Amino acid sequence: MALAHAIMTALIDDDLSGYELAKDFEASFGFFWHASHQQIYQELHKLADKRWLNKREVSQSGKPNKIVYGLTRAGRKALAEWVYGETRVQAAKDELLIKLYNLSAENAGHISVEIAERRQQVMRMLYLYEKIRIRHYAEPDTLPVRHKGVYLALLAGIGQGEQFLAWCDEAQEVVSAVEKTGADTAG
Amino acid sequence: MALAHAIMTALIDDDLSGYELAKDFEASFGFFWHASHQQIYQELHKLADKRWLNKREVSQSGKPNKIVYGLTRAGRKALAEWVYGETRVQAAKDELLIKLYNLSAENAGHISVEIAERRQQVMRMLYLYEKIRIRHYAEPDTLPVRHKGVYLALLAGIGQGEQFLAWCDEAQEVVSAVEKTGADTAG
DNA sequence: AAAATCATGTAATTTGTTACATGATTAG
DNA sequence: CTAATCATGTAACAAATTACATGATTTT
Numbered sequence: 374m375a376l377a378h379a380i381m382t383a384l385i386d387d388d389l390s391g392y393e394l395a396k397d398f399e400a401s402f403g404f405f406w407h408a409s410h411q412q413i414y415q416e417l418h419k420l421a422d423k424r425w426l427n428k429r430e431v432s433q434s435g436k437p438n439k440i441v442y443g444l445t446r447a448g449r450k451a452l453a454e455w456v457y458g459e460t461r462v463q464a465a466k467d468e469l470l471i472k473l474y475n476l477s478a479e480n481a482g483h484i485s486v487e488i489a490e491r492r493q494q495v496m497r498m499l500y501l502y503e504k505i506r507i508r509h510y511a512e513p514d515t516l517p518v519r520h521k522g523v524y525l526a527l528l529a530g531i532g533q534g535e536q537f538l539a540w541c542d543e544a545q546e547v548v549s550a551v552e553k554t555g556a557d558t559a560g
Numbered sequence: 561m562a563l564a565h566a567i568m569t570a571l572i573d574d575d576l577s578g579y580e581l582a583k584d585f586e587a588s589f590g591f592f593w594h595a596s597h598q599q600i601y602q603e604l605h606k607l608a609d610k611r612w613l614n615k616r617e618v619s620q621s622g623k624p625n626k627i628v629y630g631l632t633r634a635g636r637k638a639l640a641e642w643v644y645g646e647t648r649v650q651a652a653k654d655e656l657l658i659k660l661y662n663l664s665a666e667n668a669g670h671i672s673v674e675i676a677e678r679r680q681q682v683m684r685m686l687y688l689y690e691k692i693r694i695r696h697y698a699e700p701d702t703l704p705v706r707h708k709g710v711y712l713a714l715l716a717g718i719g720q721g722e723q724f725l726a727w728c729d730e731a732q733e734v735v736s737a738v739e740k741t742g743a744d745t746a747g
Numbered sequence: 748a749a750a751a752t753c754a755t756g757t758a759a760t761t762t763g764t765t766a767c768a769t770g771a772t773t774a775g
Numbered sequence: 776c777t778a779a780t781c782a783t784g785t786a787a788c789a790a791a792t793t794a795c796a797t798g799a800t801t802t803t
Contacts, residue, residue, distance in 0.1 A: 374653050374655065374762085375655055375658070376762080376763095378655070378658060379658050382658050382661045382662060385661070385662070390782075390783090391782080391783070391784090392781065392782050392783075393782095402657070402658070402661075403651065404651060405651060405652055405653065405654045405657045406651065406653050406654070406657075406658070407650070407651045407653075408763085409763075409764070409765095410782090410783085410784095411763085411764080411765090411784080411785090412762080412763060412764085414783065414784060415784090433781090433782095435771085435772060435773085435781095436771080436772070436780095436781055436782075437770075437771060437772090437781065437782045437783080438782080438783095439781085439782065439783085440782090440783080452662060453662070453664075453666075453667070456659050456662050456667045456670065456671070457667070457670055460655045460656050460659065460674055461653075461655050462652065462653070462654050462655065462656065462678075463594070463652060463653040463654075464590065464591060464592060464593065464594045464652055465592055465649065465650060465651055465652035466561050466592065466593050466594075466648075466649070466650040467592045467593070467649050467650075468561065468562055468565075468647045468648050468649065469647050469649065470589070470592045470593075470713045470716060471562070471565060471566050471569050471589070471593070472643050472647065472709075473709040473710070473712050473713045474569045474572070474589075474706070474709055474710050474713060475569060475572070475639060475640070475643050475706070475709065476705055476706055476708060476709025476710075476712075477640075477705055477706060478705055479640075480640070480643045480644070481705075483643065483644055484643070484709075487647055491647075491649075513734070518663055518664055518665055518668075518738050519661070519662070519663055519664060521663060521734055521738060522659075522660040522661055522662065522663025522671075522735075523660070523661050523663075524734075525660050525663075525727075525730070525731045525734055525735075526657045526660045526661060528727060528730060528731075529657060529724075529727050529731075532723050532724075532726065532727050533720065533723060533724075535723075536719050536720060536722075536723040537716075537719075537720075539719065540712075540715060540716050540719050543712070543715065544712045544715075544716075547700070547708055547711075547712055548709075548712075551705050551708060561790080563790080563791095577754075577755090578754080578755070578756090579753065579754050579755075595791085596791075596792070596793095597754090597755085597756095598756080598757090598791085598792080598793090599790080599791060599792085601755065601756060602756090602757095620753090620754095622799085622800065622801090623752095623753055623754075623799080623800075624753065624754045624755080624798075624799065624800090625754080626753085626754065626755090627754090627755080
């Protein structure tokens with residue numbers, strides 16, 4: 374998909390190295406996009422070839438040098454135009470839900486554990502997002518226009534996460550019940 | 561990812577052709593998995609080679625023959641074991657949220673239209689899921705074990721959809737406000 | 748007459764993942 | 776001394792998308 378544009382978007386406010394981008398990606402759009410560092414490095418090369426990004430090497434003390442990328446004017450223009458093009462959505466692929474389709478008295482215990490694990494993962498993510506929200510978006514009305522958009526994306530992540538937690542609780546009840554009755558009937 | 565296991569899961573209760581599978585996929589796990597017909601046909605060939613699926617040709621009147629696939633005993637066993645393996649999640653990739661990161665007074669009008677379109681898409685999906693829920697899952701307590709799992713997956717889809725609608729309304733308010741003030745300030 | 752639905756496929760290309768590679772520094 | 780973090784990359788492979796191909800039937 375449009376990894377190129379996701380990368381450029383991450384570079385609107387700050388110039389970043391590939392390594393920094395790879396981490397930022399997880400932290401800031403992790404819940405609706407993921408990209409590995411290998412992918413990011415390759416995309417950065419392509420974008421630099423296209424002159425949508427420029428690069429400069431930055432020496433650091435006690436750390437290896439890094440190559441920092443920034444948007445060029447052409448890059449900003451391309452990004453601004455991209456907003457008007459068609460929007461693609463790739464649905465998440467979640468094996469846990471496929472597993473639920475295979476629920477049985479035998480595997481209910483295992484599935485219950487998996488739901489609990491996922492609940493925790495989502496809790497950790499929510500905790501982070503809430504911290505960001507409180508620190509940077511306490512007064513959304515006063516934000517500059519672009520940051521209002523970022524704020525809305527954050528709200529989408531928080532809403533999704535909270536909804537998922539509620540679902541986990543409901544699922545856990547049903548699966549636990551199966552687990553218990555299964556212990557009686559199964560062998 | 562585990563498209564193979566998603567396909568096998570879709571074949572637990574009914575034997576289906578590639579064409580039917582491609583449609584069922586969208587209808588039943590559409591919100592957490594997508595696969596094109598090309599992908600499905602190729603995967604079906606692989607699964608038949610592995611002897612996890614068997615195939616038989618079915619003649620139809622007034623329609624081309626179809627090749628119907630069913631789970632073999634080996635296939636069912638492989639699927640049952642797969643449940644205990646590690647679970648992968650691939651986060652959704654949503655360009656609309658990337659676009660929101662690029663919100664400006666200029667593009668607010670366009671983004672508002674896109675949010676409205678998406679809201680409608682989700683509404684249509686929810687309408688379908690609610691219909692399925694009422695028809696087949698009115699009394700979840702009385703369902704056979706496996707169907708309780710399917711029901712939970714359905715609830716996940718409905719919950720996610722409803723949360724998304726609420727988000728759309730909030731987003732629409734913010735974006736509309738930007739649009740209006742933008743008309744004043746922009747030239 | 749055109750478009751949509753039914754039905755299955757191949758080929759080329761793009762994307763994404765896994766494995767491998769290097770090398771310095773810092774924390775436990 | 777081991778693991779983790781910082782930093783960037785290549786190569787091989789797997790997965791997914793796009794484009795192309797065929798052909799009958801049904802609906803508009």
